[in-house]
Amino acid sequence: MSKKLLVRRAAVLGAGVMGAQIAAHLTNAGVDTVLFDLAAKEGDPNGVVTKAIANVAKLSPAPLADKSLAERITPANYETGLELLRGCDLVIEAIAERMDWKQDLYRKIAPFVPAHAVLASNTSGLGINALADVLPEELRHRFLGVHFFNPPRYMHLAELIPAKMTDREVLDGLETFLTTTLGKGVVIAKDTPNFIGNRIGVFSMLAAMHHTERLGLGFDTVDSLTGPAIGRPKSATYRTADVVGLDTMAHVIKTMADTLPDDPWHRHFKAPVWLTGLVEKGALGQKTGAGFYTKRGKDILVLDVAARDYRPTAGDLDPDVAAILKERDPAKKFAALRASEHPQAQFLWSVFRDTFHYSAYHLQDIADTARDVDFAMRWGYGWSQGPFETWQAAGWQQVAQWIAEDVAAGKTMADAPLPAWVAARNGAHEPAGSFSPAQNTAVARSSNPVYARQRFPDALLGEQFAPGKTLFENDGVRLWADDDDIAVVSFKTKMHTVSDQVLDGLQEAIGIAERDFGGLVIWQPKEPFSAGADLAGALGLLQAGNVAGFEAMVENFQRTSQRIKYALVPVVAAVRGLALGGGCEFQMHAARSVFALESYVGLVEAGVGLLPAGGGLKEFAVRASQAAGPGGDVFAQLKAPFESVAMAKVSTSAFEAKSLKLARESDVVTFNSHELLHVAKANARALAEAGYRPPLPARNIAVAGDVGIASLQMMLINMLEGMFISPHDYEIATRIATIMCGGMVDRGSVVDEEWLLKLERQHFVELAQMPKTQERIAHMLKTGKPLRN
Template identity: 85%
Template sequence: MANTLLVRRAAVLGAGVMGAQIAAHLTNAGVDTVLFDLPAREGDPNGVVTKAIANLTKLSPAPLADKSLAERIVPANYDTGLELLRGCDLIVEAIAERMDWKQDLYRKVAPFVADHAVFASNTSGLGINALADVLPEALRPRFLGVHFFNPPRYMHLAELIPARATNRDVLEGLEAFLTTTLGKGVVIAKDTPNFIGNRIGVFSMLAAMHHTQQFDLGFDTVDALTGPAIGRPKSATYRTADVVGLDTMIHVIKTMADTLPNDPWHAHFKAPAWLSGLVEKGALGQKSGAGFYTKRGKEILVLDREARDYRPSAGELDTEVAAMLKERDPAKKFAALRGSQHPQAQFLWACFRDTFHYSAYHLADIAETARDVDFAMRWGYGWSVGPFETWQAAGWKQVAEWLAEDIVAGKAMSTASLPDWVFDGRNGVHGQGGSYSPARDAQVPRSDNPVYARQRFPDALLGEAFEPGRTVYENDGVRMWADEGDDIAVVSFKTKMHTVSDKVLDGLQEAIAIAERDFRGLVIWQPKEPFSAGADLSGALGLLQAGDVKGFEAMVANFQATSQRIKYALVPVVAAVRGLALGGGCEFQMHSARTVFALESYVGLVEAGVGLLPAGGGLKEFAVRASDAAGPGGDVFAQLKTAFESVAMAKVSTSAFEARSLKLARESDRITFNTHELLHVARAEARALAEGGYRPPLPARRIQVAGDVGIATFKMMLVNMLEGRFISEHDYEIATRIATVVCGGDVDRGSVVDEEWLLRLEREHFVALAQMPKTQERIAHMLKTGKPLRN
């Protein structure tokens, strides 16, 4: 068993952009965190940190999963607060990337570091052994590098870099902590400049810049070529540089030039003249309002290299090249790119070739295996496929021959020979047995750190497949499966975006019946995001347009019956949610015995956006919960207000924490940080409920409602919004009907109703709205554009 790292309290040294956000993410994960910086020159000595914490609530994307968490971070400074370090189990240093500054700080804090504490430097490329040299002997086995990618809450990659003296248990303990507690994908890197992600990532950007000039392409054209068209993020090359900051980009390139003097590509480690020119003019990218791109009014302009001025951005893929990129067979795609005379195709082949060349040449120095490189690029740079996977998929031997030909012909960026292992008869570097390690000259399996036993379906590399489990039941809508000998079954949806169709409804009801008979629990989980984008709108619109109101009503009734079946199943049904859980998807998790949410869960009852109201039991459930929370004779209306606003304004949570504050999740629901552990945690929850002698709740027959007074109070709020033109007449109509249902209809305040009463109200108002022309316009617009219509 790996040495467990127990972290009750952590400290982050440095309240700059990265340090403050690392502290925020530790706090998201429930770690009591102290944030340090220099003492303020005047006023409160912790003023620098207090300001940084306040700033966390203003950033977008939000580093905090809930703004209220900001007040949980403890501010401190290096003059008066160092005693606080003695109580910390993990200390992460995250000050500016200067070796001398970091070493000075280490000398200052070392006497206060507890004998068991792990000390880590968050650096994007400084030497870890050089940093360790100034530490006392006793602390060195507990010191290592950790490199969080920015922004730390959202970027999956964390690189861990052991120093020569780092204890293996410390390394494995921190790896497990980062994986489960902070939800990271961990890659172990060697102590070389820029580690793995930035070494390959920055090189690939330099290659794109070099070939931009060589093939005389516009910056916007290069971004069209190097974004989603090849499985990379929308920000592609030059938009990414603008976001990172062009001054930072130049600094990173200079660091590569200074620290890698013997790299065969060293001649290319310099900023192109046009990049330096922008920085000299103060055009630093997004932070200064202009870089490769700038905005004038609503129009996005791009820098024209020849004219040295901005022009409208129009960079488009040539149709011939776009067709090559759509080719499904990677071998055919790469043959077409290499064989084409079109400058855009030649540019792409050159970028791939030089990145493959660089990655293979340096693999032995920078990483243990090819898997580490591919995961670093996927998790840290958002590539859908890593460089070695891309090469292997395109035909290892053929691509290797092409690389060798181009190197000999002087077409590649370096004349360095490819390593011998590339040509040893292999067909690639990844397979079922593991990934290739040049140091060991063998296929090395995945890490045996026990933390990975929690990942039933880890991120799969090319050539890897994970046993899909035994199919228990399947129809066109769902697949129900279980692992051999497991008493918890899993059901997954087969529809696009996991929308809820008739087949999903029927399949879920059947799966629950089988689970009650043959299993101890059932988990609703999807192999890929989202959990569910809600009801199948096109099917619903089809029924309406055909005038089949009876069929439409039957579909709604079946939806409600499925939700109720989830709630009253005799075995616990646990929902495992990640990504979007909208509309019906949200209602299913509301009816489950418990929900396990991934931190990045975007939950909402958004039917108002398409002119409808939730009718899968969601509004009924709000009324039941408000009655339970108020207690006999209590103020039900006060319990409904947040839920009503969430639904009427079609709010979607920006995290699982916010789902709780919007009343779309319960306090008893679990939040897990690593999406690959979601299924493990959900099955454990289902098993724990079963072990505890689970019984479903008793039918809710005495639900106290807010009634006519509640409806009137909500309507007053809505009239103000209508008069202030914040909502349209149709929005007012929808919201009034939502208020009517959650308040239990036009009955006296404090009246007692049952679930069937509330479900009937949901159906009636849903069907009435669905038949209105404005609602049908909204549905059609959403199906066509993917955006809500305000009519």
């Protein structure tokens, strides 16, 4: 068994954009982190780092999962702070991409790095073995490359690049730490320029630029072709270049030209004239306000090379090409793209073909297996499928033949032949594993024990993971189990919304779990956890005038929440992605919730003119009474949750869900969403093993009453008079306040749960019948956006 990498304290060297964000993410994960940079020329010697930490708290998307974490990062400098390194278990160097600067820093820090610590260079493409040359002998076996993608909190990919002398247990230990503690998808890359992700990713952008020029297409047209239409991010090609920075893009291309002189595609490793022209003009993309695109007023304009000026974006897909891209069968789609004479179709075929060609030719140099290449492109570049998966889905041998024909006809960007292994196989992936050129066979997934925590890892083309044994199923849910004592229930509805079938199915699932299992986990195979109640069904009942049916649905919702809370086995909610409305209320009633870090939680009903009525407001009142204790100030406990609900706030992380009081302090946060089910089951099992009993029914709930309602109304009146909210917002928020404070009763009165649930139902049904609320629901269903009426 490989030795664990124990990381109590880490250091990050370099407080630039990447270094500061890596430090932020380590801090998110509960790692005590020291951030270093040069000593400031005047004032506080740590001033450079202090400023960088302050800046991190302002960035969007936020590198910190909670703003308050900024103060946990320890600032330090290389002149007075190097002694702090002696207490670190992991040191990540993240200074500028200059070999000489990095090596100078290594010489300086080497005497202070403890004998057990791991030293890693966060570089996007410099030689790891060359960097290691200056290290003392005893440190070399604990040194390797780690390449985080930007922004490090959100990008799943981390490339690990061992040097020749890196110990295997160091590599395995860091892979485990990155996977579980930081939530990353790790690929092992070879020590070649730009490693895997940027080698293939930048090449595919160069191919797109080459064929843009060759076919005379507009930059906006290319972005229409290379975005969601082919399973890639909305930023596509040229918008991505603008975001990355055109100077950075030009630098990366130059690095490829300088470091890959023998690459058969070398003549294409140069920035097109128009890219160089933009850089010389200082139009570097998003950071300077102009690049391939610019904004004038509200209009987005795109560069027109011929006119040497910006024009309004058009960039529409040709209808025939759009129809080809909608074809579900990849083999038919690729055949049609290749056969079409339309420049847009020819562009797509050419870029795919050249990327396949390049990936196959260089696989042996850059990676151990085709799996690493495909995951690098998915996790680092947001492609829905990697190049080998795309090729294989389109018909491996047929596409290989077409590539060979195009090579022979001089149509490809290089005349290098496809490697021999391509013709000898029917694809890069098969049930036994993914192809490794070095071993000339398919190789199974990593045997690192960390991956035993992933019951359903990210699946490659053709990979199947046993779905577990179905115990019960209806149109709303599936209850299933492996050969253990914890059952799992998953929703089958679109966006995992809560329908009557989900409500009935959950109640049935809890009954089966109580009878036959130690615990139950509510978990979805894919995000989101749940987008809340089925609004369309609810609006249908209202428009048909079926108020009784509508009220019965609300009552059933509440009954399901209470069934979760008072189940005789622990029910654990495993949340990732959106948990809105009823989805949020379900996790509030669970014995425990386990959140993926990227959980966006909120009671958002006010946005559609309603209020939470699945027991959520009742639960806030119960928690406030419990937190205040006998004779305590209940109202003080209600202010934060009231604001969260009345303003329909949604957390930007699991930690923020706790500060908004939408999650409990005792709830668990896990960083790798592929480990969520494992952690949730472990929590359910631990509760069961400890002799779990549900809470006793809450019968003595002290409430804030009429005084609490009046206090919250004063706040609302100020917002109404300042025109921050509409009269209908005021109406909704007043009703929310009324329920959370226990109704128009004396302050300090004692009520039970049924009283609060009845208040929820009453106000929910009354609101639902109001025309302004029905307008809001209809608008949300039609546009997906809230209406402020």
